[in-house]
Amino acid sequence: MSEVDYDTQGILFNIQRYSIHDGPGIRTIPFFKGCPLSCRWCSNPESRKVKPELMYNKIRCVSCGKCEEVCPQQAISTDNPYFIDRDLCDQCGLCAKACLTNALEMKGTRMTVAQVIDELKKEENLFRRAGGGITLSGGEPLTQSEFARELLKACKEKGWHTAIETTAFAPKKIIKEIFPYIDVALTDIKAINPYVHRANTGVDNRIILENLIRISQMTQLVVRVPVIPDVNDNAEEISAITDFAKLLSGVDTLHLLPYHTYGENKYALLGLEYPMGETPVVPEEKLGQLKTLVEEQGFHCYIGG
Numbered sequence: 001m002s003e004v005d006y007d008t009q010g011i012l013f014n015i016q017r018y019s020i021h022d023g024p025g026i027r028t029i030p031f032f033k034g035c036p037l038s039c040r041w042c043s044n045p046e047s048r049k050v051k052p053e054l055m056y057n058k059i060r061c062v063s064c065g066k067c068e069e070v071c072p073q074q075a076i077s078t079d080n081p082y083f084i085d086r087d088l089c090d091q092c093g094l095c096a097k098a099c100l101t102n103a104l105e106m107k108g109t110r111m112t113v114a115q116v117i118d119e120l121k122k123e124e125n126l127f128r129r130a131g132g133g134i135t136l137s138g139g140e141p142l143t144q145s146e147f148a149r150e151l152l153k154a155c156k157e158k159g160w161h162t163a164i165e166t167t168a169f170a171p172k173k174i175i176k177e178i179f180p181y182i183d184v185a186l187t188d189i190k191a192i193n194p195y196v197h198r199a200n201t202g203v204d205n206r207i208i209l210e211n212l213i214r215i216s217q218m219t220q221l222v223v224r225v226p227v228i229p230d231v232n233d234n235a236e237e238i239s240a241i242t243d244f245a246k247l248l249s250g251v252d253t254l255h256l257l258p259y260h261t262y263g264e265n266k267y268a269l270l271g272l273e274y275p276m277g278e279t280p281v282v283p284e285e286k287l288g289q290l291k292t293l294v295e296e297q298g299f300h301c302y303i304g305g
């Protein structure tokens with residue numbers, strides 16, 4: 001008799017296949033909606049809210065007016081410079097169904113654990129052969145903790161390797177419930193200075209740092225540092241991060257992930273301003289200096305995931 005509640009429901013915004021950067025081997029990644037952080041450089045802004053969200057791609061729009069006709073909230077109007085009044089929109093999704101050019105797309109689908117497992121099964125033979133598995137990502141999977149837990153239990157029932165990409169911002173109780181079902185945790189350390197962390201992510205880092213110590217004692221932990229201009233691309237912050245990483249059980253490597261702007265266009269599709277503005281990428285020479293600093297503290301260091 002299974003101990004998994006396969007009827008537990010949650011909201012995903014994507015299931016990505018054939019990933020090679022999010023855990024060992026070839027991974028299939030369910031992306032969870034909802035995140036308690038609001039990192040200024042976030043490349044998945046469509047993941048922030050737990051509820052589904054409407055994205056509008058003006059380039060694909062042929063101004064047919066079908067969406068305006070079907071919207072029960074009168075939230076769409078060509079007279080509106082933003083096209084959608086997001087205060088009126090209740091995310092019913094009728095407009096996206098009516099749009100024949102995919103200019104409108106609902107990000108976020110409610111699914112049961114059973115439905116997700118049916119999707120994940122399609123790659124089962126591949127990731128068994130390639131030594132891969134499932135990686136929960138988002139968003140923050142721990143935001144939908146019951147759904148995450150039952151999904152992980154179901155994966156383990158099938159004998160699959162499991163990983164999670166997590167901010168570690170969650171109550172201790174949730175960490176204790178979920179991490180027994182996780183083989184590898186991948187996390188970012190964004191800043192140790194609490195003021196820098198709060199100003200750039202919207203939350204205090206104390207819970208995160210405490211949880212990372214806890215998680216490192218429960219499972220294998222991979223630590224990545226997004227290197228963000230004027231946030232942590234300096235010796236003081238990187239040294240503080242290496243000092244903290246010395247407290248983590250089994251962590252001898254840090255990955256420096258250079259700031260990129262891949263998610264910038266998605267902000268416009270959601271009717272949002274890009275918070276990083278025109279911030280330039282971190283020069284290679286500076287990345288090299290920060291890598292040397294990490295290595296001098298006794299860690300292996302790689303630039304990239």
Ligand code: SF4
Binds near residue numbers: 090
């Ligand atoms: S999702 Fe529903 S309420 Fe929102 S704009 Fe589309 S049709 Fe209108």
Ligand code: SF4
Binds near residue numbers: 060061064099101102
């Ligand atoms: S249905 Fe699609 S293509 Fe037609 S006006 Fe609306 S967004 Fe544009």
